[in-house]
Amino acid sequence: MTGTFHAFMAEAARTGELVVQPRMGFGTVDRMRAGLLATRNAGPRTVGTLTLDSYTRVGDFATAARAIHAGDELNGYPIVNLGPEVTREMLAGVRAPDFPVQVRHGSAAPGPIVDALVAAGLDATEGGPISYCLPYGRTPVNRSVAAWREATKRFAELASSGATPHLESFGGCLLGQLCPPSLLIAVAVLEGMFFAQHGITSVSLSYAQQTHPGQDEEAVRALHDIAADLLPGISWHVVVYAYMGLYPATRSGSLELLAAAARLAKRGGAARLIVKTPAEASQIPSIDDNVTALRIAAAAAAHVERADRAPESTGIEAEARQIIDRVLDLHDDIGRALTAAFALGFLDVPYCLHPDNGGRTRSYIAGDGRLRWAATGTLPVLEPATGADTNGMTATELLGALSYVRNHYDTAPLSGRQKELLS
Template identity: 60%
Template sequence: MTIRPNARTGRFHDFMVAARRDRRLVVQPRMGFDHPAVMRSGLIATRGARATTVGTLTLDSFTRVGDFAAVDRALDAGTRLNGYPIVNYGPAFTRAMLDGVLGADFPIQVRHGSSLPGRIFEALIASGIDASEGGPVSYCLPYGRTPLRRTVAAWRAAGRGFAALREQGVEPHIETFGGCMLGQLCPPAMLVAISVLEGLFFARLGIASVSLSYAQQTHPGQDAEAIAALGSLAAELLPGVEWHIVLYTYMGMYPETRHGALGLVADAARLAAGTGCSRLIVKTAAEADRIPTIAENVEALEVAARAAEGAPPIPSGTDTGILDQARRLVDAVLGLSGDVGAALIEAFAKGYLDIPYCLHPDNAGDTASLITGDGRLEWSRTGALPIPRPGPARRDRLTSRGLLDALSHVKRRYDARIPPQPKEIP
């Protein structure tokens, strides 16, 4: 893949600009290991997969919540962590681990899940990494009880520090996580709106290279419509920003069978390729049970790459109002304040943004959703959202049993598929 130099260059930024230009789907694992030798091996294996890939450093849970003393205790005791502890290892250690692996042909992104990410961003910048992800809403509401106001302030400070890399001639890249709120049962218009709003939040801090996320949901036609809506709003609201769309393989309860799990990955890849997404975050055959091995991650990358090859374009189909709903949500939020962070805080206080089934204290909790008979994810209760109310047939229909059924809808559908039969050798 040929990369043309520009005035500001970032490994991740340049790689994705070239991939988007060449219409090549980049596939990426969510891989993270605590031992540096294993982490390095995982990155090398990702780079060597039969696919166009970028690498990932997924951080451990203690680092995510800022409990660095617990990381030290675990490292001292030889206790396994569920990710890479970038802060405690320090930049010199991480630079040595990445030496000969990180490069223009293989950029690496740090993934972390932290509502208060300041120290993480300091560590990744000092380690020579120029890409991360998350956001002031998407890494606050689903992950704990940190007040939204505090998270917005922390992400504003971290984002400004990240944007300062541009003064050194480096184009930093950040991916919004807003398209993955709670992973499931959040209707597509809300995912699109929060992804765009987080993209605007970062753009106004001076970050000019962003990706906008969307998580595969329950109906491929609905997903195609949502991805098209996300692209339309991004083109309209992010002028002067280099952006691409990243699709996540389904983030909810995952199939337990091997054929079901890999079938879902393959369908996500076909959806990503068919709708013009530039990047896909994959999941593995082991996702329902444990942390996947390096080999399982590579297998998923290659399954996705094969499925994406020659995938036909997917039209968005019938307009069911996703773009209109998302636009109403975004416009209502931006109408509250010229400061996107302040607007997000006020929007949740007023219920203009309200995530179904989210228990965070700053979320109103007045909305709900359901999966219709044809598999679409729709609003059943809209609270104070500035969008049309659902019709009587869909209002307040989801019971506790129905909620459990909805949560396992995708898992049951894919596990019930007949596995492919091995070909007979003549």
């Protein structure tokens, strides 16, 4: 099988070169192929992406079919409706051992998508029963867990053909922002263990860049240490996401935030970086936008080495382990443990409105720029000794927290080296 994701990432890990990847997805075959070719030819070591459309994500294949028939523009690639032969033909001459392709979607019920990507000869996708459930809709957690259990088992069967199916947990990106690092790490690791429990032997664990570089580096290193302990016998790597929240409105601010994400990935020892582009603040990025972002990220990473020493600990790893251990104590079946954890409030995502989320946790951005707990509900961590009162947070104050990163990067002066990278 050409373009095997697992083998490609194993080779990248051997060389130590950071792999950069866009979140690109287009609704037509020709444009999707052009985007993949541009990614492959961008210059850095890259992975291609098929990001699926929003109708496919929620299983509304009838509406996707009508849109295709009418020639309406979709916001991603409709892999199920187009069928495996069309996708195979689109990938012919593009996907190769040195250029694998991953499917990204956002579905709490991924069965048809997994079947479609396997039928098309693909071997890598991402998501998870929690990370593709809470942020994107109202599907009950137990239904998402059941759907992901069956889809993961079917995906794992791909190994019988000689391929190594790869699953990436989106757990480190919950809501994209204002979620303290310990909870992001815990969900990413728990989803990785869920995949492994159902037959997957190659996984990646995500972490989304947050509000403070030092806190993020500590978190990425903690994710490595915990994965090494809890995923024995599994091939895994860490993938960093450029900031998933409100993006800077200026070109210089957005590209410097991306460069900071690349430096975080390299210093923290991550193997892969998912980029964002200067267009994020106002529109769906073009192919050229994505290529620019890939090159900026790779250039920023090229001037950074993995840090020899970890930053001073602020307790992120210990807190993440507390959460993970408490969830694993609930049941030997990790899917059942995850469902129970939300019912009991042992997993509880700040500011998440999903009906199965307890909604008793709150976070805030401290004066030093770090994300901290203001309220922990029944989350199995120590209650915060001090914290902001977010129960009475106004809409203006919440918007200020959500805009913190954008405002910082839109107003921060650039150094000479930064100007050189961004020119």
